[in-house]
Amino acid sequence: MQELMLGNHAVARGAWEAGVRVAAAYPGTPSTEIVEALARYPEVYAEWSVNEKVALEVAIGSAIAGGRALAAMKHVGVNVAADPLMTLAYTGVHAGLVLVSADDPNLYSSQNEQDNRFYARFAQIPCLEPSDSREAKEMVKEAFVLSETFDTPVMLRLTTRVAHSQSLVELGERQEIPLREYVKAPAKYVMLPAHGRERHKAVEERRRRLEEYVETAPWNRVEWGDRRVGVITSGIAYHYVKESLPGVSVLKLGLSYSLPARLIRDFISAVEVCYVVEELEPFLEDQIRAWGLKITGKELIPRVGELSPRIVAEGIGRRVAEVDSSLVNPALLEEPAFKPAMGLPGRPPLMCPGCPHRGVFYTLRELGLTVAGDIGCYTLGASPPLNSMDTCICMGASVSVALGMEKARGGEFARRLVSVIGDSTFLHSGMTGLLDMVYNRGTGTLIILDNGTTAMTGHQDHPGTGFTAAHDPTIKADLEQVVRGLGVKRVRVVDPYNLEETRQAVAEETSVPEPSVIIARRKCALLTGRSGIYQVERDACAACGSCLELGCPALSMDEEGALIDQVQCNGCGLCSQVCPAEAIVKVGAGNE
Amino acid sequence: MNREVTSVLLAGVGGQGTVLAGRVLARAAMSLGGEVKVSDIHGMAQRGGSVVTQVRFGLRVWAPVVETGTADYLVAFEKLEACRWLPYLRADGRLIVNNQEIPPLPVLTGAAVYPPNLVAEMKKRVKHVRVVEALDLARQAGNVKTLNMVLMGVLARYLPIDRGAWEEALAESVPERFLEVNKRAFQLGWEAAP
Numbered sequence: 001m002q003e004l005m006l007g008n009h010a011v012a013r014g015a016w017e018a019g020v021r022v023a024a025a026y027p028g029t030p031s032t033e034i035v036e037a038l039a040r041y042p043e044v045y046a047e048w049s050v051n052e053k054v055a056l057e058v059a060i061g062s063a064i065a066g067g068r069a070l071a072a073m074k075h076v077g078v079n080v081a082a083d084p085l086m087t088l089a090y091t092g093v094h095a096g097l098v099l100v101s102a103d104d105p106n107l108y109s110s111q112n113e114q115d116n117r118f119y120a121r122f123a124q125i126p127c128l129e130p131s132d133s134r135e136a137k138e139m140v141k142e143a144f145v146l147s148e149t150f151d152t153p154v155m156l157r158l159t160t161r162v163a164h165s166q167s168l169v170e171l172g173e174r175q176e177i178p179l180r181e182y183v184k185a186p187a188k189y190v191m192l193p194a195h196g197r198e199r200h201k202a203v204e205e206r207r208r209r210l211e212e213y214v215e216t217a218p219w220n221r222v223e224w225g226d227r228r229v230g231v232i233t234s235g236i237a238y239h240y241v242k243e244s245l246p247g248v249s250v251l252k253l254g255l256s257y258s259l260p261a262r263l264i265r266d267f268i269s270a271v272e273v274c275y276v277v278e279e280l281e282p283f284l285e286d287q288i289r290a291w292g293l294k295i296t297g298k299e300l301i302p303r304v305g306e307l308s309p310r311i312v313a314e315g316i317g318r319r320v321a322e323v324d325s326s327l328v329n330p331a332l333l334e335e336p337a338f339k340p341a342m343g344l345p346g347r348p349p350l351m352c353p354g355c356p357h358r359g360v361f362y363t364l365r366e367l368g369l370t371v372a373g374d375i376g377c378y379t380l381g382a383s384p385p386l387n388s389m390d391t392c393i394c395m396g397a398s399v400s401v402a403l404g405m406e407k408a409r410g411g412e413f414a415r416r417l418v419s420v421i422g423d424s425t426f427l428h429s430g431m432t433g434l435l436d437m438v439y440n441r442g443t444g445t446l447i448i449l450d451n452g453t454t455a456m457t458g459h460q461d462h463p464g465t466g467f468t469a470a471h472d473p474t475i476k477a478d479l480e481q482v483v484r485g486l487g488v489k490r491v492r493v494v495d496p497y498n499l500e501e502t503r504q505a506v507a508e509e510t511s512v513p514e515p516s517v518i519i520a521r522r523k524c525a526l527l528t529g530r531s532g533i534y535q536v537e538r539d540a541c542a543a544c545g546s547c548l549e550l551g552c553p554a555l556s557m558d559e560e561g562a563l564i565d566q567v568q569c570n571g572c573g574l575c576s577q578v579c580p581a582e583a584i585v586k587v588g589a590g591n592e
Numbered sequence: 593m594n595r596e597v598t599s600v601l602l603a604g605v606g607g608q609g610t611v612l613a614g615r616v617l618a619r620a621a622m623s624l625g626g627e628v629k630v631s632d633i634h635g636m637a638q639r640g641g642s643v644v645t646q647v648r649f650g651l652r653v654w655a656p657v658v659e660t661g662t663a664d665y666l667v668a669f670e671k672l673e674a675c676r677w678l679p680y681l682r683a684d685g686r687l688i689v690n691n692q693e694i695p696p697l698p699v700l701t702g703a704a705v706y707p708p709n710l711v712a713e714m715k716k717r718v719k720h721v722r723v724v725e726a727l728d729l730a731r732q733a734g735n736v737k738t739l740n741m742v743l744m745g746v747l748a749r750y751l752p753i754d755r756g757a758w759e760e761a762l763a764e765s766v767p768e769r770f771l772e773v774n775k776r777a778f779q780l781g782w783e784a785a786p
Contacts, residue, residue: 004618004628108633132629132656165656166618166630236656243654309659336661337683338717341675345704347605347696349641377639385701548701553640556700567736 005169007162010133011100012037013169014140015070018096019177020044022062024055026428027457028074029109030163031102035072036460039469043174048460048469051395051428052077056084056099063097063153064189066180068144072100075116076394080429082119085153089123090199091189092151092206095180096144102158105279106306109456111375111394113305115280120155120257124207127155127257128219129235133167139219139254150206150213157256159279161236161306210258219254222267228323230271231316232264232284232295237277237307244313245320247327259287268293273323275300275316279307351380353554354530354570356522357449359496360420362550362574363503364388369418369510372405374398374430376422377456378449385551389420396421396429403433403442411443415510418445424454424462427477431486434517438487443513445506449496450479451524459527483517490516497522497531499577525570532571533588536562540583547575547584597650599658600747603677604669605694606643609740613667614645616744616761621649623757629656640697642673665750667743669726670694671710678714687718688746688785690726690739722746722785729780735770738777745781 005013011034015023023046025035039046049055052073062069073081078101085099101119104110120127128143130136136158143154187195214220229248233241234256241250251267253259268274268288276285276297285297300315301307313332321328351358361381364371365388373379373389374397382389391401402419421430426448437444454460461467466476483491490512494505502520509516541561548555554568555575564575564584576584600617602610611632618630631646646658658680666681667688668674674689681687691711698704715721724746730739741762748758758778766774 004622004630161631161656164632166628166632167653167656168622168627239654239656243659308657309655331662331682332659334661336679338661338678338681340679341707344672344676344707345696345698347640347642347672347676349606349639350697352639380639384697384703545702551697551701553697553700556695557702 001171002168003171004166005133005137006033006166007130007133007136007158007164008033008102009037010137010169011072011140011156011158013171014137015098016041016044017137017172017174018141018144019068019175020070020144021067022059022069023047023072024049024058025072026050026052026055026077027454027460028077028102029457030104030158030160031072031074031077031100032457032460033163034100035469038070046469048462050463052080053084056081056088059097059099060084060088063093063095064091066095066182068096068177070098070100072102074110075101075103075114076110076112078116078119080395085119086123087191088153089125090191090196090203092202093147093153094151094183096147097153098140098143098147098156099153100156100158102160102163103280104160106160108160111392113280115283116155117157117256117283118281120157124203125152125155125257126150126210126255127157128254129157129256130162130254131235131238132162132165133169135254136162137169142219150210152206157235159236207258211261214255214258214260215262217255217260220260220263221252221254222263223250223252225249226324226327227270228272229320229327230267230274231277232267232274232288233277234284235279237279237312240307240309240312241277243309244317244329244332245327246329247324248320253284256284259284261291264288265291265293268295277301277307277312277316348383349380350383350551350553351377352525352570353552353568354525354572356451356496356520356525356572357381358386358550358552358572359499359502359574360447360449360520361386361388362578363499363506364418364420366503367506369416369506370405370413372398372402372417372419374419374421374425376425376449378420378422381420383551385549395425396433398433399430399437399444399446400433402444402446403437403440406442406444411513414443414513418447418506418510420447420449422455423448423450423452423464423479426479427463431482434483434488435486438515442515445509445516445518447506447518447520448479450519450521453524453527455524455526459524479519488515488517490514491519493519493521495522496520497572497574499574525572529590530570531590532573532586533566533569534564534571534573534576534584535566535587536564537583537585540581542581542583544580546578546580550574550578597648597653598751599663600647600665600667601658601663601677601680602645602647602667602669603673604643605673606640608669609737610643610645610669612765613740613744614647615765616741616758617647617747618649619761619764620753620758621647623753624649626651627653629653631656642676644677665747667747669739669743672696672706674714675707675710678718681718684719686720686722686750687714688722688724688743689714690743691723692727724781724784726781729784730777733777733780734773735777738774741774741777742781742784745778746785748778748782749785
């Protein structure tokens, strides 16, 4: 039976069919749907881990104990999990272990567009790169087999376009894989220096065997077309090549590490000119060049952003057309009929109406504070008109960056400085930074934006919600207790819908030279629905525009004054609090 | 682009329901027996930003994305977004546009102006334009959020997909309690076109 499936759902399905027992992830676009889907299969234990390092470690435990395991994360999540990954490459796995890395070319929802194939090469583990949902499902099954055959973790590298596009998939049945016998093997799993030295030799030995295997691996294949032009490609770029250069010969690499040297050498010598088309970094290209082979790649294909059929056509299609124009899709060499309109207003993403983060950022702007920010919906607090975030580096960096600022510029600077982090991000990696601030005699104020969910990625549970990935009730982490346990004495909770209360708390806590935490607690408006409806009394409105400073999409202004869109308004009431003319009033009840 | 492949771009504002519309279109297109590919944007852009769902179907579909100058249909859920995504339409492609204005934040805060006469301007440039009062029709159907299905009803008139396949796709994609209102919305769109 064929089904139209999201790439991420295909990965989950493939893992399920391959008999996976344990799956762990921290939510992150574009990887989230993998473990979300696995949590719906009763045969699989699936968890939201507190962060990616923990997720990979849980998977490692399962694999060493004999059960097939999968860990999924976005590209930058692998940075967090890099510590266990590099040593896992030494220990090997026992039962199969697949690490899914979902990269984000074009940064649709990320802070960088790093190319994680380098991690596979760094750790010397196989890397499979599917180009669509069908391959994603089949490759994850193959990845488990490879993992066990070569006693290695295997990376399945997706990109946003593969993870979040849908194509047809043939469904299979689950294969029950019995647990492998648990074997005590300290020389393999206890990485003391003496053991590690031996295991490094095993990694080398494995690398040689893998290099032999990939020469005939079914996922690397040549599709012969016109032999005057050859293209080496992998992942989604394969489809762009087929779309834009329908007549050329193609070497499609399903495995981008290790590379099949003989296969590549033979392919290049069988064509007159050979191009490499890959998204992001010249990962294939640099390795092939190192063998002294003549190819053309990143001189013509951008390193930055996502590729597309037209980019491939414009990059190398024009040269190919000089050889034979029938090898190139002509539509992609023509200028589009309609030119982009100039000067259209942009439509950037923004905080939702009723978003509990809005009141906090409005307050921070009013107070003119320096704000060390973090990763989540609230990073939108950096955008106009709120403009109240100074830094955003990675998960958990807010509090530690603020501490560094204080240490560089002194305690006075800390009186005009806060760090801001979401509840899920705080539990992911903000706790360690906060402990560091307490321990190292920092005096900063951390604001935890507690909206009771992981909102940005689509409302996943976390340790603070009291529910597991399978929606079973569990012990709920108490943020106040956690913060006090880390040594913070000044802890207070405010309602971010109350601007005066929020302003007062921030002003007071920043003025005190000791570590403090403000928990701004309000559930995400997308989960609660509306808490009322507000309306502008037009006779009273002075048309001063103060309410527009909130950046709420439900608020606008016409010739006579402000207007509230009754469909969009979620009733947070911030606008009525900032209106100097008291012209905004509550007219409807909510459905909270 | 390969004439045997049909490429549809659904462009709108995060929250307008382009993802669900794309799902219904893709499932309906599966009845044609060829390949179907869909590409969506998830994550931060969904928060009220400019969003697009891309659907391609035909005998053999390669890229899951629609390239500039190659879309057979651009279904715009909002006028400004129609204008923004117009370069994706091929010269003789068809533009279906919901006659609705959702001011983006720079317009709301007064930093920019919503361009006037967008539809009239586009009509001058594009040969095949269908303007739809999708919000009114959705309201008439019983729920403003069904404007996505109104637009699918309009699009359905131009595609070689059986009406029955659309009905099945709707039933597969929409929760039971919202099915009737969505069917009504689809029907109102169907009747509004061509």
